[in-house]
Amino acid sequence: MTVDSKSQNGVNGHSAATPAEKIQNINGQGGQPELAKLDASKLTIELATCLKPLQEPETLRFGMNFTDHMIVATFDPLTGWSIPELKPYGPLTLDPSCSCFHYCPNVFEGMKAHLGPDGKPRLFRPNMNMRRLEGSAERMALPPIDGDEVLKLVKVLVTTDARWIPEGESFSLYLRPTIIGTRASLGVTASDSAMLYIIASPSGPYFPQGFRPMSLFAMGENVRAWPGGTGGHKVGGNYAPAFLPQRIAAKQGYDQVLWLFGEEKNITEAGAMNFFVVVQRDDGDMDVITAPLDGTILPGVTRASCLIIAADPSFQEKYKLRLHIHERTFTMKELMQWSEQGKLVEAFCVGTAVSVGSVNRIGFEGKEITLPLNGAVLGPVSYAIREQVLGIQEGRVQWEDWSVLCEE
Amino acid sequence: MTVDSKSQNGVNGHSAATPAEKIQNINGQGGQPELAKLDASKLTIELATCLKPLQEPETLRFGMNFTDHMIVATFDPLTGWSIPELKPYGPLTLDPSCSCFHYCPNVFEGMKAHLGPDGKPRLFRPNMNMRRLEGSAERMALPPIDGDEVLKLVKVLVTTDARWIPEGESFSLYLRPTIIGTRASLGVTASDSAMLYIIASPSGPYFPQGFRPMSLFAMGENVRAWPGGTGGHKVGGNYAPAFLPQRIAAKQGYDQVLWLFGEEKNITEAGAMNFFVVVQRDDGDMDVITAPLDGTILPGVTRASCLIIAADPSFQEKYKLRLHIHERTFTMKELMQWSEQGKLVEAFCVGTAVSVGSVNRIGFEGKEITLPLNGAVLGPVSYAIREQVLGIQEGRVQWEDWSVLCEE
Numbered sequence: 001m002t003v004d005s006k007s008q009n010g011v012n013g014h015s016a017a018t019p020a021e022k023i024q025n026i027n028g029q030g031g032q033p034e035l036a037k038l039d040a041s042k043l044t045i046e047l048a049t050c051l052k053p054l055q056e057p058e059t060l061r062f063g064m065n066f067t068d069h070m071i072v073a074t075f076d077p078l079t080g081w082s083i084p085e086l087k088p089y090g091p092l093t094l095d096p097s098c099s100c101f102h103y104c105p106n107v108f109e110g111m112k113a114h115l116g117p118d119g120k121p122r123l124f125r126p127n128m129n130m131r132r133l134e135g136s137a138e139r140m141a142l143p144p145i146d147g148d149e150v151l152k153l154v155k156v157l158v159t160t161d162a163r164w165i166p167e168g169e170s171f172s173l174y175l176r177p178t179i180i181g182t183r184a185s186l187g188v189t190a191s192d193s194a195m196l197y198i199i200a201s202p203s204g205p206y207f208p209q210g211f212r213p214m215s216l217f218a219m220g221e222n223v224r225a226w227p228g229g230t231g232g233h234k235v236g237g238n239y240a241p242a243f244l245p246q247r248i249a250a251k252q253g254y255d256q257v258l259w260l261f262g263e264e265k266n267i268t269e270a271g272a273m274n275f276f277v278v279v280q281r282d283d284g285d286m287d288v289i290t291a292p293l294d295g296t297i298l299p300g301v302t303r304a305s306c307l308i309i310a311a312d313p314s315f316q317e318k319y320k321l322r323l324h325i326h327e328r329t330f331t332m333k334e335l336m337q338w339s340e341q342g343k344l345v346e347a348f349c350v351g352t353a354v355s356v357g358s359v360n361r362i363g364f365e366g367k368e369i370t371l372p373l374n375g376a377v378l379g380p381v382s383y384a385i386r387e388q389v390l391g392i393q394e395g396r397v398q399w400e401d402w403s404v405l406c407e408e
Numbered sequence: 409m410t411v412d413s414k415s416q417n418g419v420n421g422h423s424a425a426t427p428a429e430k431i432q433n434i435n436g437q438g439g440q441p442e443l444a445k446l447d448a449s450k451l452t453i454e455l456a457t458c459l460k461p462l463q464e465p466e467t468l469r470f471g472m473n474f475t476d477h478m479i480v481a482t483f484d485p486l487t488g489w490s491i492p493e494l495k496p497y498g499p500l501t502l503d504p505s506c507s508c509f510h511y512c513p514n515v516f517e518g519m520k521a522h523l524g525p526d527g528k529p530r531l532f533r534p535n536m537n538m539r540r541l542e543g544s545a546e547r548m549a550l551p552p553i554d555g556d557e558v559l560k561l562v563k564v565l566v567t568t569d570a571r572w573i574p575e576g577e578s579f580s581l582y583l584r585p586t587i588i589g590t591r592a593s594l595g596v597t598a599s600d601s602a603m604l605y606i607i608a609s610p611s612g613p614y615f616p617q618g619f620r621p622m623s624l625f626a627m628g629e630n631v632r633a634w635p636g637g638t639g640g641h642k643v644g645g646n647y648a649p650a651f652l653p654q655r656i657a658a659k660q661g662y663d664q665v666l667w668l669f670g671e672e673k674n675i676t677e678a679g680a681m682n683f684f685v686v687v688q689r690d691d692g693d694m695d696v697i698t699a700p701l702d703g704t705i706l707p708g709v710t711r712a713s714c715l716i717i718a719a720d721p722s723f724q725e726k727y728k729l730r731l732h733i734h735e736r737t738f739t740m741k742e743l744m745q746w747s748e749q750g751k752l753v754e755a756f757c758v759g760t761a762v763s764v765g766s767v768n769r770i771g772f773e774g775k776e777i778t779l780p781l782n783g784a785v786l787g788p789v790s791y792a793i794r795e796q797v798l799g800i801q802e803g804r805v806q807w808e809d810w811s812v813l814c815e816e
Contacts, residue, residue: 063505063594070504092509093499096478096607097471101500101588104512105648141651176594180509181648186471186584186609188680190651199504201594223636228629230649237645240513240589241638243549243598272596 035080038073038145038196040152047160048088057166060204062353063174067161067200071153074182075143077192084153086160089199099181099191106180106236107136110352112172112203113158113406115165116395121158121173121406124393126151128301129177136233137179141190150177150196155406157198162406169394170205174353206354211377213360214349216270217254218332219245224259224269225296232295239272246271254363256349261296265332268296270359273351274303277335278323278381280343285322288381292327302350302389305402309388310381319384332364339369346379347371355393356386443488446481446553446604448560455568456496465574468612470761471582475569475608479561482590483551485600492561494568497607507589507599514588514644515544518760520580520611521566521814523573524803529566529581529814532801534559536709537585544641545587549598558585558604563814565606570814577802578613582761614762619785621768622757624678625662626740627653632667632677633704639676640703647680654679662771664757669704673740676704678767681759682711685743686731686789688751693730696789700735710758710797713810717796718789727792740772747777754787755779763801764794 048068055065066089073084100106109129113121130147137145154175158165165173177198181191205211222245225231230238242257249257256271268291269275279287288310291297309315311325338344347359358378362369373379378386391397456476463473474497481492508514517537521529538555545553562583566573573581585606589599613619630653633639638646650665657665664679676699677683687695696718699705717723719733746752755767766786770777781787786794799805 061595066505089504091501092504093501096497096500096586096605097474097584097609099648100509101514101586102516102584102644103647103651104514104644105651106509106512108510139652140648141655174594176505176510178504178509186582187469188647188650190655191648197504201505221636223634226631226634226637228631229634229637235645235649236510236512237643237648239511239596240507240548240599240645241643242596243511243513244547247549247598 036082038081038084038149040084040149040156042083043071043153043156044083044085045160046085046087054164055202057168057171057202057204058208060166060202061208062203062206063201065201067157067164067173067202069157069160070200071157071198073153073196075194075196077143084196086156092195092197094182095184097184097186099183099185102186103181103188103191104237105140105142105191106178107133107140107142107234108176108178108236109133109234111154111175111177112352112393113165113175114172114394115167116403118395120395121162121165122393122395122403123154123158123406124404125301125305125402126154126404128304132234132299132301133177133179136235139230139233140181140235142179142181143192143194145179145196150198154198157200158406161200164200164202166202166204169390172203172393174201174203175199176201206357213358213371213373213377214255215253216256216258216347216359216362217249217252218258218260218265218267218362218364219249220260220265222257223261225261227295229296232293232297232299234298242272252363258362258364260332266329267291267332267335269298270349273349273354273357274298274300276306276348276350276382277330277338277344278346278348278379279338280345281324285324286345286381287326288323289326289328289330291329300351302352302355305389305392306350306356306385309385309399315384315388319380321381321384323381335362336364336367336369344369344371346381348379348382355389356382358382444490446489446492446557448492448557448564450491451479451561451564452491452493453568454493454495462572463610465576465579465610465612466616468574468610469616470611470614471609473609475565475572475581475610477565477568478608479565479606481561481604483602483604485551489551492604494564500603500605502590503592505592505594507591507593510594511589511596511599512645513548513550513599514586515541515548515550515642516584516586516644517541517642519562519583519585520760520801521573521583522580522802523575524811526803528803529570529573530801530803531562531566531812531814533709533713533810534562534812536712540642540707540709541585541587544643547638547641548589548643550587550589551600551602553587553604558606562606565608566814569608572608572610574610574612577798580611580801582609582611583607584609614765621766621779621781621785622663622678623661624664624666624755624767624770625657625660626666626668626673626675626770626772627657628668628673630665631669634669635703637704640701640705640707642706650680660771666770668740674737675699675740675743677706678757681757681762681765682706682708684714684756684758684790685738685746685752686754686756686787687746688753689732693732694753694789695732695734697734697736697738699737708759710760710763713797714758714764714793717793717807723792723796727788729789729792731789743770744772744775744777752777752779754789756787756790763797764790766790
């Protein structure tokens with residue numbers, strides 16, 4: 001697929017001739033320019049001459065510190081993807097008219113590299129992130145990107161900056177592959193130019209003062225995503241609209257927003273995490289429920305993994321759980337009923353940053369649902385899933401091909 | 409209002425200590441740092457030593473060329489707004505972790521400066537843009553911004569680069585005040601740092617090959633905005649999700665998307681413009697209808713102005729029109745009925761870029777509604793409104809205080 005910016009033109013206020021268009025006009029209809037694909041094997045490497053001092057792991061705060069290097073490649077509509085460069089971490093220089101500042105066709109991924117017991121860095125199901133990145137870029141009409149090549153670049157950055165991966169449980173190197181639109185024009189049309197960059201940030205536990213449950217403020221007035229919108233993609237523009245609701249939740253004394261949708265107040269996500277509940281059944285088993293991927297829910301890698309783990313007989317046997325897994329719409333009314341009936345066993349949030357985090361209370365319309373944690377920081381189901389997920393991520397537990405070494 | 413980032417903290421994965429927070433901690437609860445406000449009177453001026461050659465007006469394409477200068481000010485959570493600088497147009501240098509690339513709390517305005525018959529540049533209702541900019545920034549939880557100071561800066565840029573304003577009807581200097589989040593952290597929280605910049609682009613007619621009607625492709629599968637979302641603010645993240653639908657419309661042979669909403673297929677906006685229809689009444693008068701500002705519709709300056717102009721008795725008398733103005737929800741079903749009954753007189757789109765543009769056909773579910781333009785490029789109502797709007801913008805027609813000179 002090449003970027004078909006031509007079909008979007010003809011109206012001055014909303015588009016303008018691009019270099020690719022010009023060359024197409026020169027070459028005629030059949031004369032598509034040959035666009036270079038992203039090729040990780042061509043990566044050029046310029047190592048930093050002066051390495052930064054490592055930070056003490058216990059002083060790390062999420063996303064504030066970055067490693068010595070970054071990887072950058074650019075897409076030009078005339079020539080395609082540039083040769084990717086690994087180079088010292090440093091600022092980007094961009095024209096103030098670039099699409100990324102105005103129309104925000106920006107997409108990203110969040111991934112973590114953990115050190116295994118063998119001391120080798122590994123990624124958790126990185127192919128899922130790469131497929132999602134491809135989908136996000138396509139939805140934003142960005143130039144096409146080959147996630148397999150991006151993954152090769154991610155691995156090189158991890159191995160190059162491996163000294164930055166803190167040792168110890170819940171420590172990791174957070175990776176942020178990002179694609180921004182760099183078309184330098186105010187015409188409201190797809191960005192035919194782009195920049196891919198990958199940066200890495202050493203990361204400590206989600207709760208620096210010690211693991212604890214989260215409180216959620218259920219909100220229906222502000223809506224995170226909508227059918228026909230972009231909530232099912234990892235798109236930058238999904239996030240900033242949540243800042244003000246998050247501030248409202250914080251002022252009410254809650255950690256995160258629980259996002260509701262529609263008149264029935266369907267429960268969708270919590271903060272920037274997927275959300276699960278555990279409901280006691282009459283037969284003694286438990287239902288594990290999360291919202292379905294209907295386009296309003298981010299298809300989280302941790303979400304997908306929790307669903308598979310929770311459904312697995314050997315996992316259930318190991319932790320003495322009998323679980324039934326449901327991806328289905330569920331509402332605040334159901335949640336309150338389960339709570340009143342004493343059936344609401346647990347609620348938990350999952351995502352790359354938190355892995356699996358428990359919920360101890362949910363505020364909604366002046367009332368509060370409390371979760372029966374019995375003094376623990378996690379319920380039995382979220383505890384077991386968290387143990388399993390972290391075990392796989394940190395290379396202590398073997399599970400299919402989910403833990404991927406960064407070195408060949 | 410100071411940025412209350414503290415209330416959003418406590419969770420590592422979703423926030424981090426900011427400098428403002430640190431100083432608050434040092435100063436204690438009552439020790440708010442004194443934050444400087446944006447102050448246009450302190451503007452420093454560094455003129456370009458080498459001015460760029462002006463482009464021939466007829467070769468201008470929207471948003472591709474920029475003047476010699478730009479204005480920049482930055483907000484730091486420790487110190488507030490910096491002294492604004494007018495300096496040569498040039499690239500921005502930003503950390504790759506900046507919020508603007510990842511979470512997109514970016515907002516902007518679009519305005520035009522026209523040369524009047526007196527040769528002096530003037531803006532069209534700029535206070536409306538400034539109030540909207542303040543609202544957009546607040547919705548994105550950006551640092552507070554004083555639009556009155558921004559307007560003073562806009563005027564200085566216009567007068568400094570006045571040689572760039574092309575003469576002649578439909579020519580203007582397009583102005584783009586922009587605020588981006590510059591917090592250099594991947595924590596998913598409001599950007600406590602920001603950059604305001606203003607750039608200017610000489611601009612020709614919306615249709616460079618001559619004014620013509622537009623065709624619209626009505627679409628309900630992709631949704632531009634929704635209740636509880638950000639469609640009522642001028643937020644960067646509203647725009648890129650429209651690129652792919654726009655490409656779909658173009659492939660079907662239409663200029664722009666006509667955005668529908670909900671099961672009733674309410675008609676909301678067209679492309680990045682507000683949308684109006686004119687319906688013949690039984691009494692011989694005409695109804696002029698546009699969607700109400702329910703939070704899913706951008707409160708366009710041109711939209712608001714068209715509503716006032718169309719309702720004005722002296723305007724109606726001048727153009728021999730009898731119009732009744734309605735801001736109300738209307739649906740595709742109504743539109744098709746009006747068309748079938750021969751009552752659909754006109755449809756038109758309004759916005760800063762196009763001013764007022766007519767519609768000649770609307771595709772919907774395989775059918776097509778055609779508008780009876782009788783060989784003209786505009787219907788009688790849109791023609792009259794366009795004449796009036798352009799007359800006011802270009803200083804040929806006096807209308808309240810809508811045309812604002814850039815010089816004192």
